[in-house]
Amino acid sequence: MKQKIGQVTPDERNEIQQLFERRNGLNELAKILTPDNDALYQKLVADLGDTSTRFQQWWDRMAVQYGWQGTPTGHWEINFESCEIFLSED
């Protein structure tokens, strides 16, 4: 069950899309990077933490800015094409 609850600007969409893409990239990189490549591994761990934080901060910031309501069993989703925000019940 999905319900549209809002809309963001293209610039705001670009910001979260880039973070989303980066997080996916880091997760897939994590599958092939082993701790023996120490420097790169540390860089990856730090980046994953930073990207995840910024990802969450975007949702928190937008929720306040646009007044989106959540539910205990739902989560927000964005349609990257239309910039629409949906509340999706699990």
Add this chain to the structure above:
Amino acid sequence: MAKNITFIVTKDCQLACKYCYLVGKNVKERMSWDTAKAFIDYVLAREDDFREESVVWDFIGGEPFLEIELIDRICDYLKLRMFELNHHWFNSYRFSFSTNGINYHTPEVQRFIEKNRNHLSIGITIDGTERKHDLNRVWKQATPDENGIIHPSDRGSYRDVVRNIPLWLKQFPDAGTKVTISSPDIPYIRESVMHLYSLGIHQVNINAVFEDVWQEGDDLRFEEQLMLLADEIIDGGWYQDYACSFFSEHIGKPLDPVRDNQNWCGAGRMLSVDAAGNLYPCTRFAQYSLRSKKALVIGNIRDGIDQNLLRPFLTLDRTTQSPQKCLECDVASGCAWCQGENYDAAQTATVYQRSTAICLMHKARVRANNYYWNRLYRKLELEGRREEYERNKRSIAHQTC
């Protein structure tokens, strides 16, 4: 805007499709890891020269999945290096494949898919019903000729491909297939598109070949098939969730010589590399793609790109390459061309002479397309559902090649 960068990992394929534009497929030219790595190092070291926001790393053959081990190594190296170099493409990249689907289920390919799931775009080519598919998409003969060139056998490949469609659609539910129409395929267009829909493929990207293969009367037969297809899509309600690229509201209009003067094709903005480390403005300019012209090599992985050789591609516009009949055409929009085919078919070695072999087929498509939209909109209006359709209609991906 994405940069499209193609690795021609092999010129071998299990199939020897009769309409394939790759006239020089062979078993000899397989890319080595050293060549692939040198190419990647060349590209990633020149971030200032490749400023496109995104990149599509494209793998083509022959059949790319014949080289899955090499591809896996390439993709791992790309991910590592883009991250290590803080390259802007790490935030926006795709690995793209156009495959015949025969090896799709193998453990090697499946492991690769699992590893790169969020960055993959995989299209399996299936041409429609078994008889339509097997008309052209046949296995190659067991042994190549003395030059290593592969030739077609009588054995169709439909069953070897269709068994992998459910797995593919499960992994990529929005994936589309690419269908190619040549002269002998025309009688099977309607049944083929409907068959692909029935397999669960929602997006059918279909195009008539650009080569001069058409027989007298083909345009009328083509138009008739498309109208039958239009009827079936409309009467069966398929238009709501399925799309066929033959039908588009944007085709068949006159084009303004100034406002609509852009080139159709992306050759020159793309980059391809082959097993020898030669660079091309598009795969279609490699020797194995050309019937009558020499390969148009724009550089190599050792010396880089000769920027002068890109200038014709990057200044090419629609009006300069088009003959007068195209400039005056009332239904010009949507009439496509392939720069490589233009080059191959041209009287002189130029990319500035547009081939018009597809002219009558485009006009036939426009007539059937007009019929489709007139019928569909009238039906929707009578049912009071036009607005609802406009709101929800499926967008068709713009396909240029």
Add this chain to the structure above:
Amino acid sequence: MMQYLVILLDDTSVAYCHCDNPHRERRLIGLDDLRAGILYAMKHNQMLQFVYPDYELPQEYLDAIDSIDHHDIVPFPMQGDVAVLNTVADAAEGAVCVLRTSLKELFAAEAAVADALRRVQRLNVVITDLDTFTDDHLAAYTSLLDRWAALLKEEYLAGRTPQLNLLTDRMMLSAPNHCNAGVENITLAPNGRFYLCPAFYYTHPEDSVDPADIPNAQLLRLDHAPLCRRCDAFHCRRCLWLNQRTTLEVNTPGRQQCIVAHTERNASRRLLAAIRSKASFMPEVDINQIDYIDPFDVKNEF
């Protein structure tokens, strides 16, 4: 419309443009071919330009040539309408001459060119290795042109008007004046076949053309050259042979041809302004200030 027919009288006829003549063995054009070429030019109202080797032609050839109004392009020290020099020091008083030179030799010949400009009516400098010109040459080429421009300014203000193609052609032009090979002129080679220009004969002898039916002839025209048709380096040769050599397309110049032509264009602009600061001169010509030297770099703004 084809206005000129160039006839190379011998395989060793003197090269007068960008491309070197690789032929070392004499091969005179057949007398029948020469006569047919002359007849062709007469029937098509084309002005004839004969290009000579460095030896005396047989009398029947000279008689044939004399049967029609024409221009002669000759190697120095032969006498003709245009003399191709071995060295710029050979430039004679009042002469119209061509100096074919490499970039390196051109820089070395700065003083000799300056001397020649005080004598000649016109000096056409043709850079034979133009395809080796890089952005690194720009500063030196600009200042070389400016030094010759300072001399020309004094000559013009003194009432003498020697022409140096690199500097004075652009300031005399208000429309393109390209080579136009294959459009306004065509070449008859010693093998009796037509070519777009001598350079195509020298480098692609298999690519002869029928002047009445040149394949993709539209691509030779300015309106089918996307970069050049909007360019105002009007004096540029827009050499099709160089285009093909550098970009593989006859209608697209390589960067070298563009940046050389624009360096000259801009030097002409400064020369024109310098002359006008002292006297009224060519009021109908306007050369704008631009901030690029290669139209390709601003193609999206065209």
